[in-house]
Amino acid sequence: MTTTQSTWPAVPDHDTTAATGPAAEQAVLDRVPRGLLIDGHWVDAADGATFDVVDPATGDVLARIADATPADGLRALDAADAARHGWATTPPRQRAEVLRRAFDLLQERREEFALLMTLEMGKPLAEARGEVTYGGEFLRWFSEEAVRIGGDHSTNPEGTGRAFVTHKPVGPALLITPWNFPLAMATRKVAPALAAGCTVVVKPAELTPLTTLLFADLLLEAGVPAGVVNVVPTTTAGDVCGPVIADPRLRKLSFTGSTPVGRTLLAQAAQNVLRTSMELGGNAPFLVFEDADLDLAVDAALAAKFRNTGQACTAANRFLVHEDVAAEFADRVTARVGAMRVGRGTEDGVAIGPLIDDRAVAKADRLVTDAVERGAVVRTGGHPVAGPGTFYAPTVLTDVQPGSAILDDEIFGPVLAIRTFRTEDEAVAAANDTEYGLIAYACTEDPARGQRLMETLETGMLGLNTGVVSNAAAPFGGVKQSGTGREGGAEGIAEYLETMYTLTPDPFRRTKGAQR
Ligand code: NAD
DSSP: OOOOOOSSOOOTTOOTTOOOSHHHHHHHHHHSOOSEEETTEEEOOTTOOEEEEEOTTTOOEEEEEEOOOHHHHHHHHHHHHHHHHHHHTSOHHHHHHHHHHHHHHHHHTHHHHHHHHHHHHOOOHHHHHHHHHHHHHHHHHHHHHGGGOOOEEEEOTTSSEEEEEEEEEOOOEEEEOOSSSTTHHHHHHHHHHHHHTOOEEEEOOTTSOHHHHHHHHHHHHHTOOTTTEEEOOOSOHHHHHHHHHHSTTOOEEEEESOHHHHHHHHHHHHHTTOEEEEEOOOOEEEEEOTTSOHHHHHHHHHHHHHGGGGOSTTSEEEEEEETTTHHHHHHHHHHHHHTOOBSOTTSTTOOBOOOSSHHHHHHHHHHHHHHHHTTOEEEEOOSEEOSSSOEEOOEEEESOOTTOGGGTSOOOSSEEEEEEESSHHHHHHHHHOSSOOSEEEEEOSOHHHHHHHHHHSOOSEEEESOSOOOOTTSOBOOSGGGEESOBSHHHHHHTTEEEEEEEEEOHHHHSTTOOO
16 A cells, blocks of 8 residues: 555545655644633643653654642532533533534645644655544534433323423533543534533543643634633543542442543442443454455555554454465455555555554564464564664565464554455354454455344444444444444434433323313
C-alpha cells in the first residue's frame, strides 16, 4: 500500500495542500494550551508538576504540559458539579448550536488538528486527516441528536393511570480516553455527553494529551461555558481518577482502553453504582471464504489491519482464510505489504508510522517470535526497524499454528497473521474462540452466508465485505469482554441519559364531573 489515501470515508473538501515542515509543526505546537482546564481556566497542577509529550517517530520532546494531581482531579469534579445544573437546563437547541459551532471550527482548523495528531501519535498525515473527519462527525451528529431527546406517554394497561417516561442528563461524567485516536476518542464521548446535558471531566491518555487540550480550547471558543468541560492530563491516572470515581457527585464513567484497565475501573465504579460505558480491547477475526472477491478481500484486509499502523481496537488480529484461496490471498497481501513505506507520518507516501513506544515494538516482536517458533512462516517483515523512533516492519505471517500467542493477544502493530480453515463451521468456531467480541470481518459473495454470519459470529460489529465500519451515525461497541454500551448512533446519547417513569392516576377519575 504505497497510497497515502485515508481508509476513513473520504470527504471532498480535504485541504491536503496545507503546510508541513518544522515551522508549521512549531506553529501548531505553540497553539496547544499547556495547563489543565478547570472551570474555564488553564491552570498549573496543584504541585506545579509537568511532563513531556514525545514524538514517537523521533523521540523528540514536543511539549511540556501540566501533570494533574489527585487534588486537581477533584477540583475538576467540583467545577463539573457546579456547572451541572446550568448546562442541564440550557435549552437543547443552544447545546446543539455550541456543538455545531465546534464542528465548524474543527473544519476550519482541520490541518492543524491532523498535523498535531501525527506529531504526538505518529499516524500518517492522510490518516490523521481522516480522523479529523471521523472525529468531527460526532460533533455534527450529536448536535443533531441534542434536540431529539424524546420521551413517552401512555395509558397503563389497567386504564387506571397515565405513564410518562422522560429522560434527564445522568450528571457529571468522567471520560477516560486512549492514545490511539487522540481526537475521535474524545469527540465520541464529549459530544454525546454535552448533547445530553452532562458536564464532564476528561482524562486523556498521557502519551497523546495535546490533541485533547487543543480540542478543549476549541470547545471554549465554540461557546462551551466554564466548568462544562474540564481536562486533566496526568502521568498518574489511577491516583487522579480513583478519588473522582469514589466521589458520589460523579454519576457516569465512560472509558475506552484495554480490557484489564476496564475491569479495574468497573470494580471501582461498582462502589458508587455508577453508570458505565466500556469500550475495551478486541481480537478481531477476518474471515475470507472460498467465494470471496479476492480483490475486495485484499483491499479490505489491508484497511482493517494496517490503518493506524495496526494500533486500533478494530484492527483485524487473526486472518482465517479458506484453504482453497489461502495461497493466492497470502501472495497478494505480501506483495502489497512488502511495498508499504515506513517512516514519519509527515513524510509523503508513508503508509506505516511508528508504534507508540518501545513497549509496543517489544510486544509485536515477542508475538512474532513466538509464532515463528511454533511454525509460522514470515513472508515479509518480521523485525523492528532501527530508530530513531519506535518502528516495526509491516509483516505477513502464514501457517500460524494453534496455541500461538498472536491468536489470543491484541497485536496492536502492523502484523498480518494467517491461518487456514476448511468449513464455515470451523471458521466460525475459530472466530468465536476468544474472550473478546468487538468486531469481526468477513468476505463472501454468498448473501445467505453473510446473513448466517450475522447470527453466528459473537461480535458487536461486523464488516461484511468491508474493512472499515466506524461511523458517527452507527452504534460502535462490543460484546463479551470487549465492553458494554455503545458510542455513536441513536444509542450514543442514551449512555448519558437517565430514564425516569412517572405515574399519575387517570385524570378522568380524579376530576369531579369529568366525562369521557
Ligand atoms: P489503557 O487501558 O492502557 O489506557 C487507556 C486510558 O486509561 C489512558 O488514558 C490511561 O491513562 C488510563 N488508565 C490506565 N490505568 C488507569 C487507572 N488505573 N485508572 C484510570 N485510568 C487509567 O489503553 P491504551 O494503551 O491507552 O489503549 C489501547 C487499548 O484501548 C487497546 O486495548 C484497544 O483495543 C483499546 N481501545 C478500544 C477502543 C474501543 O472503542 N473498544 C478504541 C480504542 C482503543
